[in-house]
Amino acid sequence: MTMETEMRPDDRLRRFGLRPTRQRMALADLLFAKGDRHLTVEELHEEAVTVGVPVSLATVYNTLHQFTEAGMIRVLSVEGARTYFDTNVSDHHHFFVEGANEVLDIPVNNITIGNLPEPPEGMEISHVDVVIRLKPKQR
Known part of the structure; x- marks a missing residue:
């Protein structure tokens, strides 16, 4: 486990400028307790309901988008x-298992991206x- 996954939820939220x-x-806590993962809004909502967290689907959706805007997670x-939400915000790529709706990280350094086009004036590439x-x- 990394220091990031061991961080308390309130400390993690404050670190990213969100009120806990x-x-x-x-x-x-549900999202980060199991290490790097890929979840949909519906999957996180189901986990929350299963463990007794009283939260609506809309609240899960809004919270995941707040986490994304703060840089805690990324959208895939x-x-x-x-749409999947990825707790690993480092530069990496993915396998998607069709029919199983499963997303897997591709190990870093297994793909090299080259010959990217120049972005339009005033823009920069944020990630690929x-x-x-x-x-x-x-x-």
Whole structure:
């Protein structure tokens, strides 16, 4: 476990400039307690309900977007209607297992990105997301 995953939810929230409300702390605890992971709003809401955290789906959605704006997590869009939130904010890429709706980190240094286009004037590239889609081999 890294120091980041061992950080208390209230300390983590304050570090990113967010007020540690009861619901934010409970969601941050669920989100970060298991190390790096990829979750949808619905999956985190289900986890919260399962452990008895009284929170609405809208609150989970709003909280995850607040965490994203603060830089605590990042958004990963791999399917049109499904957005995953990634607790690993370092530069890395992903495998997406089609049919299983599973997102896996690609080990760092396994992909080299080159020949990126020049961004338009006044813009800079913030990051590049590579998603490699996987499916079971056909026999």
